[in-house]
Amino acid sequence: xxxxxxxxxGTSVASLGHxxxxxxxxxxxxxxxxxxxxxxxxMGLETDRLDDLAREVGISDPAVNREVDVLLSTGEQVTxxxxxxxxxxxxxxxxxxxxxxxxxxxxxxxxxxxxxxxDVSRLRSDIDTGCVxxxxxxxxxxxxxxxxxxxxxxxxxxxxxxxxxxxADECQIYTDVxxxxxxxxxxxxxxxxxxxxxxxxMLELASLGSKVLHTRAVEFASKYQIPxxxxxxxxDVEGTLITSEDENMExxxxxxxxxxxxxxxxxxxxVNDVPGIAWRILGPISEANIEVDMIVQNVAxxxxxxxxxxxxxxxxxxxxxxxxxxxxxxxxxxxxxxNRIAKLSMVGxxxxxxxxVASRMFEVLGNESINIQMISTSEIKISVVIQEKYLELAxxxxxxxxxxxx
Amino acid sequence: xxxxxxxxxGTSVASLGHxxxxxxxxxxxxxxxxxxxxxxxxMGLETDRLDDLAREVGISDPAVNREVDVLLSTGEQVTxxxxxxxxxxxxxxxxxxxxxxxxxxxxxxxxxxxxxxxDVSRLRSDIDTGCVxxxxxxxxxxxxxxxxxxxxxxxxxxxxxxxxxxxADECQIYTDVxxxxxxxxxxxxxxxxxxxxxxxxMLELASLGSKVLHTRAVEFASKYQIPxxxxxxxxDVEGTLITSEDENMExxxxxxxxxxxxxxxxxxxxVNDVPGIAWRILGPISEANIEVDMIVQNVAxxxxxxxxxxxxxxxxxxxxxxxxxxxxxxxxxxxxxxNRIAKLSMVGxxxxxxxxVASRMFEVLGNESINIQMISTSEIKISVVIQEKYLELAxxxxxxxxxxxx
Numbered sequence: 001x002x003x004x005x006x007x008x009x010g011t012s013v014a015s016l017g018h019x020x021x022x023x024x025x026x027x028x029x030x031x032x033x034x035x036x037x038x039x040x041x042x043m044g045l046e047t048d049r050l051d052d053l054a055r056e057v058g059i060s061d062p063a064v065n066r067e068v069d070v071l072l073s074t075g076e077q078v079t080x081x082x083x084x085x086x087x088x089x090x091x092x093x094x095x096x097x098x099x100x101x102x103x104x105x106x107x108x109x110x111x112x113x114x115x116x117x118x119d120v121s122r123l124r125s126d127i128d129t130g131c132v133x134x135x136x137x138x139x140x141x142x143x144x145x146x147x148x149x150x151x152x153x154x155x156x157x158x159x160x161x162x163x164x165x166x167x168a169d170e171c172q173i174y175t176d177v178x179x180x181x182x183x184x185x186x187x188x189x190x191x192x193x194x195x196x197x198x199x200x201x202m203l204e205l206a207s208l209g210s211k212v213l214h215t216r217a218v219e220f221a222s223k224y225q226i227p228x229x230x231x232x233x234x235x236d237v238e239g240t241l242i243t244s245e246d247e248n249m250e251x252x253x254x255x256x257x258x259x260x261x262x263x264x265x266x267x268x269x270x271v272n273d274v275p276g277i278a279w280r281i282l283g284p285i286s287e288a289n290i291e292v293d294m295i296v297q298n299v300a301x302x303x304x305x306x307x308x309x310x311x312x313x314x315x316x317x318x319x320x321x322x323x324x325x326x327x328x329x330x331x332x333x334x335x336x337x338x339n340r341i342a343k344l345s346m347v348g349x350x351x352x353x354x355x356x357v358a359s360r361m362f363e364v365l366g367n368e369s370i371n372i373q374m375i376s377t378s379e380i381k382i383s384v385v386i387q388e389k390y391l392e393l394a395x396x397x398x399x400x401x402x403x404x405x406x
Numbered sequence: 407x408x409x410x411x412x413x414x415x416g417t418s419v420a421s422l423g424h425x426x427x428x429x430x431x432x433x434x435x436x437x438x439x440x441x442x443x444x445x446x447x448x449m450g451l452e453t454d455r456l457d458d459l460a461r462e463v464g465i466s467d468p469a470v471n472r473e474v475d476v477l478l479s480t481g482e483q484v485t486x487x488x489x490x491x492x493x494x495x496x497x498x499x500x501x502x503x504x505x506x507x508x509x510x511x512x513x514x515x516x517x518x519x520x521x522x523x524x525d526v527s528r529l530r531s532d533i534d535t536g537c538v539x540x541x542x543x544x545x546x547x548x549x550x551x552x553x554x555x556x557x558x559x560x561x562x563x564x565x566x567x568x569x570x571x572x573x574a575d576e577c578q579i580y581t582d583v584x585x586x587x588x589x590x591x592x593x594x595x596x597x598x599x600x601x602x603x604x605x606x607x608m609l610e611l612a613s614l615g616s617k618v619l620h621t622r623a624v625e626f627a628s629k630y631q632i633p634x635x636x637x638x639x640x641x642d643v644e645g646t647l648i649t650s651e652d653e654n655m656e657x658x659x660x661x662x663x664x665x666x667x668x669x670x671x672x673x674x675x676x677v678n679d680v681p682g683i684a685w686r687i688l689g690p691i692s693e694a695n696i697e698v699d700m701i702v703q704n705v706a707x708x709x710x711x712x713x714x715x716x717x718x719x720x721x722x723x724x725x726x727x728x729x730x731x732x733x734x735x736x737x738x739x740x741x742x743x744x745n746r747i748a749k750l751s752m753v754g755x756x757x758x759x760x761x762x763v764a765s766r767m768f769e770v771l772g773n774e775s776i777n778i779q780m781i782s783t784s785e786i787k788i789s790v791v792i793q794e795k796y797l798e799l800a801x802x803x804x805x806x807x808x809x810x811x812x
Contacts, residue, residue, distance in 0.1 A: 016462055050484075056422055057491045064491045070502050071487035074480035078456075081477035085463045085470045096476050100506065101551055145507055 002169040003127065004029060007039040007137065007159035011176040012233035013079050014044035016086075022233060023086045025174070026132060030092065035127045037166060039137040039159040040083055042075025050075050065110035069139070069149045073099065076136035076155070084134045093131040097122070099139035099147070104158065106140035106148045113140060113148035115157065118165050127166075135162065153214020160217045164224040170241075171226050173213060174233040179240035180205065180212055182404040183257040187395050190405035194255060195238065198245045201255045202228075204347040204381045218242070245349055253350035253357060254402045257395055261342045261388060263293065264316035265374065266323055267308040270333025280330055281307055284322050290315040294343070294376045294383065304333075308374060310385065313339050341373065342391040345383040346398065358382050364401045370394050408575035409533065410435060413445040413543065413565035417582040418639035419485050420450035422492075428639060429492045431580070432538060436498065441533045443572060445543045445565040446489055448481025456481050471516035475545070475555045479505070482542035482561070490540045499537040503528070505545035505553070510564065512546035512554045519546060519554035521563065524571050533572075541568065559620020566623045570630040576647075577632050579619060580639040585646035586611065586618055588810040589663040593801050596811030600661060601644065604651045607661045608634075610753040610787045624648070651755055659756035659763060660808045663801055667748050667794060669699065670722035671780065672729055673714040676739025686736055687713055690728050696721040700749070700782045700789065710739075714780060716791065719745050747779065748797040751789040752804065764788050770807045776800050 006029065008022050022040075029036050042050070054068050080096035087094035099106075102123065106113035126133040137155025140148050150157050156173060163171035178193050180202065185191040197205070199222035206215045212230050221228045221242065231239025271277055278297065285292060295309040311319050316339040323335045351357050361382060365372060370393065374385035386394055399405065412435065414428050428446075435442050448456070460474050486502035493500035505512075508529065512519035532539040543561025546554050556563055562579060569577035584599050586608065591597040603611070605628035612621045618636050627634045627648070637645025677683055684703065691698060701715045717725050722745040729741045757763050767788060771778060776799065780791035792800055805811065 016459070019463075053422070053484075053488060054491070057425075057488055058495045059491075061495060064494050067487040067490040067494065067500075067502055070490070070504075071484060074483050074487075077480050077483075078459075078477060081473040081480075082459060082463055084473040084476070085460070085465075088470050088473065089464045089467060094473075096473055098476075098553075101553075147504075147507075 001033050003035040005037050005163040005168045006172045008174045010041045010044040038134045040079040041155040046075045069110045069147050073139040073147050080134045080136045096134045098136050100141040104140035108142040112151035115161050153216045156217035160220045163226045172229045178232045178237045179230050188399045194240050196241045202242045205258045253354050254348035259344045262313040263310050263343050264313045264339035265310045266337040268332045269306050273305045296374050340388045342388040347381045349380050407439045409441040411443050411569040411574045412578045414580045416447045416450040444540045446485040447561040452481045475516050475553050479545040479553050486540045486542045502540045504542050506547040510546035514548040518557035521567050559622045562623030566626045569632045578635045584638045584643045585636050594805045600646050602647045608648045611664050659760050660754035665750045668719040669716050669749050670719045670745035671716045672743040674738045675712050679711045702780050746794045748794040753787045
C-alpha cells in the first residue's frame with residue numbers, strides 16, 4: 001500500500017459534477033489499496049467571485065490583508081465540505097479540514113504566507129482508520145490563529161508540504177492537462193507528454209511559463225525529495241512524474257521548449273563601464289516593483305557598454321519612463337526598447353554533457369532567418385529572445401530539429 | 407459609555423451597499439462613545455446558494471451533517487471579512503472572527519448545536535483597544551475543533567450569548583422591520599410599533615409566528631436578563647426594547663395580536679376516556695416527527711370524549727393517515743379534520759390582572775359572527791382557532807376593539 005497526497009485544482013472541482021468525478025478518482029486509488037489524503041482548491045468560478053468582492057470593497061490598504069485572507073479562504077473550505085459530502089454519500093468515510101483545523105502553521109504575512117510547520121496527527125489517524133482527509137489548500141493559520149493564505153500556487157504548496165511531512169509516496173497534482181509536454185500542444189501539434197522530468201527541468205519549465213505547476217511547489221518538492229506527478233482529472237493517463245535525477249533515468253538531451261510572449265526588452269546604450277553602474281540602472285526599476293528577467297551586458301569597448309534587460313510587457317511603459325530619467329542621470333547615450341519580443345527556452349538536464357546544443361539551436365534558427373536578440377544560458381537551459389512574430393515558427397522548427405515528438 | 411452587541415441579519419448585509427450602510431451604523435454608535443461588538447449573518451442570497459449546493463449533493467445521510475456545517479459556516483465568514491474590510495477602509499479598526507477563532511464552544515450536535523461556553527478574551531482586548539470585533543453568527547466549534555452550526559435563529563443566539571458573557575448594556579438585533587408591532591402591518595393598517603415588550607410577551611409573539619426574533623434567542627436573553635432591542639437597519643428608529651417586566655413599566659393589557667395561517671386541525675371523535683389514551687393518539691404522531699401545537703380534550707360524557715389537536719398544514723395529510731390507523735386501533739368512532747383554519751392569539755402581561763380579556767375577545771368575535779373552534783389559554787395569552795377566511799377580519803376587529811393603534 002502506498003500513500004498518495006492528491007491535489008485537485010480549481011478546474012477539477014469547478015462544479016458538483018466535477019467534484020463527483022474527483023470522488024471517483026479517489027475511490028479508484030483506495031480500491032487499489034492506497035491511502036489517500038486530498039488537497040483541494042476553490043471551485044473555479046468561486047475564486048473569481050471572492051476576488052471580485054474583495055476588489056469591490058477595496059484592497060489597496062494593506063491593513064485589510066488579514067480580512068482578505070478570511071474571505072478568500074472560504075473558497076477552499078466550501079470545496080472540502082462538498083467533496084467530503086460526496087465521498088460520504090458514495091459510502092466512503094471522509095472528513096474535511098480547514099488549514100487551521102489541520103493545523104497548518106504559517107508566518108503572519110497575510111496573502112503571501114509561508115508554511116512553518118504542519119501538525120499531521122489528525123490526518124495520520126484518518127489514514128489509519130481508512131478515512132479520507134480532505135484538506136483545504138492555499139490556507140493556514142499563524143501562531144495567533146489568524147487565517148492566512150499562501151499566495152499564488154498555494155494549493156500545490158500545501159499538497160507538497162503535506163506529502164513531505166506525511167512521507168507520502170507521491171504528491172499527485174491533478175490538473176486539466178495530461179501532464180508536462182515537450183512544448184505547448186497548441187503551438188506544436190506533435191508536442192509529446194513527458195513520462196518523466198527532473199525537478200531542475202520542471203523548475204526551469206515552470207519559471208519559463210509552463211503553467212502546469214507553480215515554481216514554489218516544485219522547489220519545495222525538490223528540497224524535500226517528494227516525487228510529484230502531474231496528471232489529468234479528466235483522462236485516465238499516467239501523467240508526468242517529477243523526481244530527482246537518478247542513474248537509471250533515461251536522459252534526453254532536451255526535455256522541453258518553454259516560451260513566454262509577454263516580454264519586453266530595454267537597452268541603455270553608451271553606458272560608462274564603471275563599477276556600480278548595473279545597480280544604478282536596475283535599482284530604480286526594482287524599487288518600482290518591476291520584475292527583471294534576463295540581463296545581458298556586453299563586453300565594454302572604449303570604456304562604454306550597452307546594458308539590456310527584459311521585463312513583463314505590462315511594465316514596459318513604466319520601465320521606459322524610469323530608464324530615461326536614469327540615462328540622463330548616468331550620462332548614457334540613449335535608451336531603446338522593443339515590446340514585441342518573445343523568449344524561448346530549451347530545457348534539459350542532458351544538456352550538461354552535450355556542448356553542441358547551443359550551436360545546433362542557433363543554426364536551426366539561423367536557417368529560418370530568425371534573428372537572435374539576446375542569449376542567456378544556465379546549466380540545463382538556453383534562452384533566446386527573438387521577435388515575437390517568429391515565435392511559433394521557432395518553436396515548431398526546434399521541436400522537430402531536436403526530435404522531441406519522438 | 408455603553409457596550410452594545412449589534413447583530414445584523416441576512417437582509418441587512420445582502421450586498422456590499424448594504425454592508426456599507428451597516429458600517430455607518432456601527433460608526434455612529436462609536437461616535438456616540440459606545441463600545442461595539444458585531445455579529446453578522448450570511449449575505450441574504452448566500453445562505454440560499456449554500457443550502458442549494460448542500461441539497462444537490464444530498465443531505466439525507468446524517469453522516470454528512472459535519473460537512474454541511476463546514477459548508478454553511480462559510481456564509482457568515484464571508485460577511486465578517488467584507489464588513490471588517492469596509493470598516494478598515496472607512497478608517498475604523500476592525501477584526502473578523504469565526505466561531506472557532508472567538509472560541510464559541512458548542513456541543514457536537516451538528517446543524518443544531520448548543521452553545522456551551524464562549525471565550526471572550528480576544529473580544530475584550532478588542533473592546534479595550536477600540537477595535538470593532540466582527541463575529542460570525544450561527545457557528546461555533548466543538549471540543550475537537552470541529553465546526554458546528556446552531557440551527558435556525560442561530561445568529562440571534564450568538565449575539566445574545568455574547569451580550570450575556572460580555573455583560574453588554576443591550577443586544578441590538580438589526581432587521582428589515584422597525585421593531586415589534588401590535589400585529590402584522592400588512593393586515594392592519596393601524597398596527598403600531600411597540601416601544602417596549604417583556605421577554606414573556608416576546609416569547610409568545612415569536613412562537614406564534616411573529617418572525618422578528620427566534621424563540622431560542624429570546625429565551626436565552628430572558629434567562630440571563632439581557633435587554634434586547636429590535637430595530638431597523640434601514641431607518642433611524644428607536645425600535646422595540648425587550649426587557650424584564652419592571653414596576654415602572656407601563657403595562658398595557660394587550661401588547662399584540664399574533665396569528666398563523668398554516669395550521670390544520672384533527673379530531674378523533676368518540677374516544678374511550680381511559681388513562682393513557684392521549685399518548686396512544688399522539689405517540690404515533692410525534693414518532694412521525696409531526697409537531698403538535700394546540701391540544702384540546704373536552705370533558706368526557708358517557709366515558710367517551712373527543713380529542714382535537716392542531717398541526718402544521720404541511721403535515722395534515724400524513725397526520726390524518728396516521729390517525730385513521732390509530733382510531734381503528736383504539737376503537738374510536740371516527741376522525742375528522744380541517745386544513746383551512748387559522749390560529750389567532752392575543753398576548754399581554756397585563757392580562758394576568760384583567761380577567762375580562764377573554765370574554766371581551768369572544769364577544770368581539772361573536773359580534774362579527776366568527777365561530778371559535780378551539781380555545782387555549784396561558785397566563786399572558788389567549789389563542790383561538792377560527793376558519794381561515796375570517797382571519798383578517800378577526801385581527802382588524804380585535805386590534806381596534808382593544809385600541810392597540812393608540
